[in-house]
Amino acid sequence: MRLDKLLAMEAFTRVVETGSFTRSAQALRLPKATLTNLIQQLEASLGVRLLNRTTRRVSVTSEGAAYYERCAAILAQVGEADDFVTLRHATARGRIRVQAPTLMARLVIVPGLEKFAARYPQIEVELHSSERRVDLVEEGIDCAIWSGPLEDTSLVARPIGHLFVSTCAAPSYLARHGKPLHPDELARHPCIARVAPWEGVQPWVFERDTVRAVVTPRGPFSFDDENSYLAAAESGLGIAQIPAYVLKDAMERATLDFVLGEWNAEPLPIHVVYPQRRHLSAKIRGFVDWIVGFLGEHDAIQLRSTLPGRS
Numbered sequence: 001m002r003l004d005k006l007l008a009m010e011a012f013t014r015v016v017e018t019g020s021f022t023r024s025a026q027a028l029r030l031p032k033a034t035l036t037n038l039i040q041q042l043e044a045s046l047g048v049r050l051l052n053r054t055t056r057r058v059s060v061t062s063e064g065a066a067y068y069e070r071c072a073a074i075l076a077q078v079g080e081a082d083d084f085v086t087l088r089h090a091t092a093r094g095r096i097r098v099q100a101p102t103l104m105a106r107l108v109i110v111p112g113l114e115k116f117a118a119r120y121p122q123i124e125v126e127l128h129s130s131e132r133r134v135d136l137v138e139e140g141i142d143c144a145i146w147s148g149p150l151e152d153t154s155l156v157a158r159p160i161g162h163l164f165v166s167t168c169a170a171p172s173y174l175a176r177h178g179k180p181l182h183p184d185e186l187a188r189h190p191c192i193a194r195v196a197p198w199e200g201v202q203p204w205v206f207e208r209d210t211v212r213a214v215v216t217p218r219g220p221f222s223f224d225d226e227n228s229y230l231a232a233a234e235s236g237l238g239i240a241q242i243p244a245y246v247l248k249d250a251m252e253r254a255t256l257d258f259v260l261g262e263w264n265a266e267p268l269p270i271h272v273v274y275p276q277r278r279h280l281s282a283k284i285r286g287f288v289d290w291i292v293g294f295l296g297e298h299d300a301i302q303l304r305s306t307l308p309g310r311s
Protein backbone atom coordinates (compact mmCIF):
# COMPACT_ATOMS: atom_id res chain seq x y z
CA MET A 1 0.00 0.00 0.00
CA ARG A 2 1.35 3.42 -0.96
CA LEU A 3 2.34 5.60 1.98
CA ASP A 4 0.26 8.72 2.58
CA LYS A 5 3.29 10.86 3.42
CA LEU A 6 1.43 13.88 4.78
CA LEU A 7 -0.79 11.76 7.00
CA ALA A 8 2.25 9.84 8.22
CA MET A 9 4.05 13.10 9.01
CA GLU A 10 1.03 14.37 10.94
CA ALA A 11 0.81 11.08 12.85
CA PHE A 12 4.52 11.28 13.68
CA THR A 13 4.33 14.89 14.91
CA ARG A 14 1.34 14.07 17.12
CA VAL A 15 3.19 11.13 18.70
CA VAL A 16 6.20 13.36 19.41
CA GLU A 17 3.98 16.05 20.94
CA THR A 18 1.83 13.73 23.07
CA GLY A 19 4.34 10.96 23.78
CA SER A 20 1.58 8.44 23.16
CA PHE A 21 0.38 6.35 20.23
CA THR A 22 -3.03 5.93 21.87
CA ARG A 23 -3.68 9.65 22.45
CA SER A 24 -2.38 10.52 18.99
CA ALA A 25 -4.68 8.00 17.35
CA GLN A 26 -7.63 9.40 19.31
CA ALA A 27 -6.78 12.98 18.32
CA LEU A 28 -6.48 12.04 14.64
CA ARG A 29 -9.54 9.75 14.86
CA LEU A 30 -7.56 6.80 13.50
CA PRO A 31 -7.37 3.22 14.74
CA LYS A 32 -4.21 2.79 16.80
CA ALA A 33 -3.07 -0.02 14.47
CA THR A 34 -3.38 2.31 11.46
CA LEU A 35 -1.32 5.03 13.16
CA THR A 36 1.33 2.50 14.20
CA ASN A 37 1.53 1.21 10.64
CA LEU A 38 1.91 4.77 9.30
CA ILE A 39 4.89 5.40 11.60
CA GLN A 40 6.48 2.08 10.64
CA GLN A 41 6.07 2.80 6.91
CA LEU A 42 7.49 6.29 7.40
CA GLU A 43 10.57 4.93 9.19
CA ALA A 44 11.01 2.28 6.49
CA SER A 45 10.81 4.84 3.69
CA LEU A 46 13.41 7.04 5.42
CA GLY A 47 15.65 4.17 6.49
CA VAL A 48 16.01 5.52 10.04
CA ARG A 49 14.35 4.99 13.41
CA LEU A 50 12.38 8.07 14.43
CA LEU A 51 10.97 6.86 17.74
CA ASN A 52 12.14 4.64 20.56
CA ARG A 53 9.30 2.53 21.92
CA THR A 54 8.97 0.53 25.12
CA THR A 55 5.91 -0.89 26.82
CA ARG A 56 5.77 2.19 29.09
CA ARG A 57 6.89 5.19 27.04
CA VAL A 58 7.71 6.65 23.65
CA SER A 59 10.70 8.94 23.06
CA VAL A 60 12.08 10.61 19.96
CA THR A 61 15.52 9.76 18.55
CA SER A 62 18.02 12.45 17.55
CA GLU A 63 17.12 11.84 13.88
CA GLY A 64 13.45 11.96 14.82
CA ALA A 65 13.85 15.29 16.65
CA ALA A 66 15.45 16.88 13.58
CA TYR A 67 12.79 15.37 11.31
CA TYR A 68 10.01 16.59 13.62
CA GLU A 69 11.07 20.24 13.26
CA ARG A 70 10.91 19.98 9.47
CA CYS A 71 7.61 18.09 9.52
CA ALA A 72 6.07 20.74 11.76
CA ALA A 73 7.14 23.50 9.37
CA ILE A 74 5.85 21.63 6.32
CA LEU A 75 2.48 20.85 7.93
CA ALA A 76 2.11 24.50 8.92
CA GLN A 77 2.71 25.56 5.32
CA VAL A 78 0.20 23.01 4.04
CA GLY A 79 -2.31 24.32 6.52
CA GLU A 80 -1.70 27.90 5.42
CA ALA A 81 -2.26 26.90 1.80
CA ASP A 82 -5.54 25.20 2.74
CA ASP A 83 -6.55 28.23 4.78
CA PHE A 84 -5.87 30.59 1.87
CA VAL A 85 -8.32 28.72 -0.35
CA THR A 86 -10.85 28.12 2.43
CA LEU A 87 -10.92 31.73 3.53
CA ARG A 88 -11.25 32.98 -0.04
CA HIS A 89 -14.39 30.90 -0.40
CA ALA A 90 -15.56 31.89 3.11
CA THR A 91 -16.16 28.28 4.11
CA ALA A 92 -15.18 26.98 7.51
CA ARG A 93 -16.14 23.39 8.20
CA GLY A 94 -15.32 20.42 10.39
CA ARG A 95 -15.26 19.52 14.09
CA ILE A 96 -13.40 21.49 16.74
CA ARG A 97 -12.78 20.57 20.38
CA VAL A 98 -13.17 23.42 22.88
CA GLN A 99 -12.62 23.47 26.65
CA ALA A 100 -14.26 25.99 29.00
CA PRO A 101 -15.04 26.38 32.73
CA THR A 102 -18.18 24.49 33.77
CA LEU A 103 -20.44 27.37 34.80
CA MET A 104 -19.34 29.63 31.95
CA ALA A 105 -20.07 26.82 29.53
CA ARG A 106 -23.53 26.17 30.97
CA LEU A 107 -24.72 29.72 31.63
CA VAL A 108 -22.96 31.73 28.92
CA ILE A 109 -21.41 29.78 26.06
CA VAL A 110 -24.09 27.13 25.46
CA PRO A 111 -26.91 29.72 25.21
CA GLY A 112 -24.82 31.56 22.61
CA LEU A 113 -24.05 28.57 20.40
CA GLU A 114 -27.24 29.04 18.40
CA LYS A 115 -25.82 32.33 17.10
CA PHE A 116 -22.50 30.63 16.36
CA ALA A 117 -24.25 27.86 14.41
CA ALA A 118 -26.12 30.44 12.37
CA ARG A 119 -22.84 32.09 11.38
CA TYR A 120 -20.85 28.88 10.88
CA PRO A 121 -23.36 26.14 9.98
CA GLN A 122 -20.66 23.70 8.85
CA ILE A 123 -18.59 23.79 12.05
CA GLU A 124 -19.29 21.16 14.71
CA VAL A 125 -18.37 22.11 18.29
CA GLU A 126 -17.35 19.46 20.82
CA LEU A 127 -17.44 21.35 24.14
CA HIS A 128 -15.56 19.98 27.16
CA SER A 129 -16.43 21.55 30.53
CA SER A 130 -13.73 21.42 33.17
CA GLU A 131 -11.87 23.55 35.71
CA ARG A 132 -8.61 21.80 34.82
CA ARG A 133 -6.04 23.54 32.69
CA VAL A 134 -5.55 20.67 30.30
CA ASP A 135 -2.54 20.08 28.08
CA LEU A 136 -4.17 21.20 24.83
CA VAL A 137 -1.84 19.29 22.51
CA GLU A 138 -1.82 16.10 24.57
CA GLU A 139 -5.61 16.00 24.89
CA GLY A 140 -6.35 17.17 21.35
CA ILE A 141 -8.11 20.39 22.40
CA ASP A 142 -8.12 23.05 19.68
CA CYS A 143 -8.72 26.04 21.97
CA ALA A 144 -9.76 26.79 25.55
CA ILE A 145 -11.23 29.64 27.57
CA TRP A 146 -9.24 30.20 30.75
CA SER A 147 -9.60 32.75 33.54
CA GLY A 148 -6.81 33.84 35.85
CA PRO A 149 -3.08 34.37 35.29
CA LEU A 150 -1.38 32.50 32.45
CA GLU A 151 1.91 30.76 33.03
CA ASP A 152 2.28 28.62 29.90
CA THR A 153 4.15 30.90 27.49
CA SER A 154 4.03 28.28 24.72
CA LEU A 155 0.36 29.11 24.09
CA VAL A 156 -1.13 31.91 22.03
CA ALA A 157 -3.49 33.88 24.30
CA ARG A 158 -6.07 36.36 23.02
CA PRO A 159 -7.50 38.57 25.78
CA ILE A 160 -11.27 38.71 26.09
CA GLY A 161 -11.77 40.90 29.14
CA HIS A 162 -12.08 40.20 32.84
CA LEU A 163 -14.05 37.80 34.97
CA PHE A 164 -15.68 39.83 37.72
CA VAL A 165 -16.29 37.93 40.95
CA SER A 166 -18.55 38.79 43.88
CA THR A 167 -18.56 37.78 47.53
CA CYS A 168 -21.83 36.21 48.62
CA ALA A 169 -23.65 33.84 50.95
CA ALA A 170 -27.02 32.12 51.19
CA PRO A 171 -29.81 34.01 52.99
CA SER A 172 -30.01 31.11 55.47
CA TYR A 173 -26.31 31.53 56.34
CA LEU A 174 -26.63 35.31 56.77
CA ALA A 175 -29.69 34.86 58.99
CA ARG A 176 -27.62 32.65 61.33
CA HIS A 177 -24.27 34.46 61.25
CA GLY A 178 -24.92 38.00 60.01
CA LYS A 179 -23.02 39.93 57.32
CA PRO A 180 -19.35 40.82 57.72
CA LEU A 181 -18.69 44.52 57.03
CA HIS A 182 -14.94 44.33 56.42
CA PRO A 183 -12.70 41.64 54.82
CA ASP A 184 -10.87 41.26 58.14
CA GLU A 185 -14.10 39.90 59.66
CA LEU A 186 -14.00 36.90 57.30
CA ALA A 187 -11.56 35.27 59.73
CA ARG A 188 -14.55 34.71 62.03
CA HIS A 189 -16.68 33.12 59.28
CA PRO A 190 -16.40 29.75 57.52
CA CYS A 191 -15.39 30.52 53.95
CA ILE A 192 -15.77 28.06 51.09
CA ALA A 193 -12.47 27.71 49.28
CA ARG A 194 -11.86 27.03 45.61
CA VAL A 195 -8.93 24.70 45.02
CA ALA A 196 -7.42 25.46 41.62
CA PRO A 197 -5.56 22.41 40.28
CA TRP A 198 -2.75 24.62 38.99
CA GLU A 199 -2.15 26.75 42.12
CA GLY A 200 -3.97 25.37 45.16
CA VAL A 201 -6.34 27.49 47.28
CA GLN A 202 -6.92 30.85 45.66
CA PRO A 203 -6.73 33.92 47.93
CA TRP A 204 -9.44 36.57 47.89
CA VAL A 205 -8.27 40.08 47.04
CA PHE A 206 -10.45 43.09 47.89
CA GLU A 207 -10.17 46.77 47.05
CA ARG A 208 -12.06 49.83 48.25
CA ASP A 209 -10.80 53.26 47.24
CA THR A 210 -7.04 52.96 47.87
CA VAL A 211 -7.28 50.18 50.48
CA ARG A 212 -6.37 46.61 49.49
CA ALA A 213 -7.01 43.49 51.57
CA VAL A 214 -5.92 39.90 50.89
CA VAL A 215 -7.73 37.06 52.64
CA THR A 216 -7.02 33.34 52.49
CA PRO A 217 -10.44 31.65 52.75
CA ARG A 218 -10.58 29.15 55.59
CA GLY A 219 -13.34 26.74 56.45
CA PRO A 220 -14.22 23.06 56.63
CA PHE A 221 -15.16 22.78 52.94
CA SER A 222 -13.24 23.31 49.70
CA PHE A 223 -14.02 22.28 46.13
CA ASP A 224 -12.23 22.05 42.82
CA ASP A 225 -15.29 22.10 40.57
CA GLU A 226 -17.64 25.02 40.07
CA ASN A 227 -20.94 23.15 40.31
CA SER A 228 -20.13 21.74 43.75
CA TYR A 229 -18.77 25.08 44.90
CA LEU A 230 -21.96 26.89 43.87
CA ALA A 231 -24.15 24.21 45.46
CA ALA A 232 -22.21 24.55 48.72
CA ALA A 233 -22.72 28.30 48.77
CA GLU A 234 -26.43 28.00 48.04
CA SER A 235 -26.74 25.36 50.79
CA GLY A 236 -25.48 27.85 53.38
CA LEU A 237 -22.15 26.19 54.12
CA GLY A 238 -20.30 29.50 54.26
CA ILE A 239 -19.25 32.65 52.44
CA ALA A 240 -18.11 32.22 48.85
CA GLN A 241 -16.79 34.12 45.85
CA ILE A 242 -18.37 33.36 42.49
CA PRO A 243 -18.46 35.02 39.06
CA ALA A 244 -20.84 37.98 38.87
CA TYR A 245 -22.85 36.40 36.06
CA VAL A 246 -23.49 33.37 38.29
CA LEU A 247 -24.50 35.53 41.23
CA LYS A 248 -26.95 37.47 39.06
CA ASP A 249 -28.73 34.23 38.22
CA ALA A 250 -28.63 33.05 41.85
CA MET A 251 -29.95 36.35 43.20
CA GLU A 252 -32.86 36.24 40.78
CA ARG A 253 -33.65 32.82 42.27
CA ALA A 254 -33.11 34.23 45.81
CA THR A 255 -30.54 31.55 46.67
CA LEU A 256 -27.59 33.93 47.29
CA ASP A 257 -27.08 37.52 48.42
CA PHE A 258 -24.21 40.02 48.38
CA VAL A 259 -21.62 40.21 51.12
CA LEU A 260 -19.10 43.05 51.36
CA GLY A 261 -20.81 44.82 48.48
CA GLU A 262 -18.71 47.96 48.95
CA TRP A 263 -15.47 46.00 48.56
CA ASN A 264 -14.58 45.11 44.98
CA ALA A 265 -13.10 41.68 44.51
CA GLU A 266 -10.12 41.71 42.15
CA PRO A 267 -11.25 40.61 38.65
CA LEU A 268 -9.46 37.83 36.79
CA PRO A 269 -8.32 38.15 33.17
CA ILE A 270 -10.04 35.91 30.61
CA HIS A 271 -8.20 34.56 27.55
CA VAL A 272 -8.91 32.17 24.74
CA VAL A 273 -5.76 30.09 24.30
CA TYR A 274 -4.54 27.72 21.63
CA PRO A 275 -1.23 25.99 20.78
CA GLN A 276 1.35 28.25 19.19
CA ARG A 277 2.81 25.74 16.78
CA ARG A 278 -0.43 24.34 15.48
CA HIS A 279 -1.75 25.87 12.28
CA LEU A 280 -4.88 27.86 13.00
CA SER A 281 -7.39 26.48 10.49
CA ALA A 282 -10.41 28.39 9.27
CA LYS A 283 -12.73 26.50 11.61
CA ILE A 284 -10.62 27.25 14.70
CA ARG A 285 -10.06 30.86 13.66
CA GLY A 286 -13.81 31.21 13.15
CA PHE A 287 -14.59 29.98 16.66
CA VAL A 288 -11.80 32.02 18.29
CA ASP A 289 -12.95 35.21 16.56
CA TRP A 290 -16.56 34.48 17.51
CA ILE A 291 -15.90 33.70 21.18
CA VAL A 292 -13.70 36.81 21.61
CA GLY A 293 -16.48 38.98 20.18
CA PHE A 294 -19.29 37.15 21.97
CA LEU A 295 -17.75 37.25 25.45
CA GLY A 296 -16.37 40.73 24.84
CA GLU A 297 -19.91 42.00 24.31
CA HIS A 298 -21.64 39.83 26.93
CA ASP A 299 -23.21 42.12 29.53
CA ALA A 300 -22.86 39.72 32.46
CA ILE A 301 -19.26 38.76 31.67
CA GLN A 302 -18.15 42.36 31.17
CA LEU A 303 -20.31 43.56 34.09
CA ARG A 304 -22.24 46.05 31.97
CA SER A 305 -25.52 45.13 33.68
CA THR A 306 -26.32 45.91 37.32
CA LEU A 307 -26.70 43.05 39.73
CA PRO A 308 -30.05 43.16 41.57
CA GLY A 309 -30.23 44.14 45.21
CA ARG A 310 -26.57 45.09 45.67
CA SER A 311 -25.94 46.45 49.15
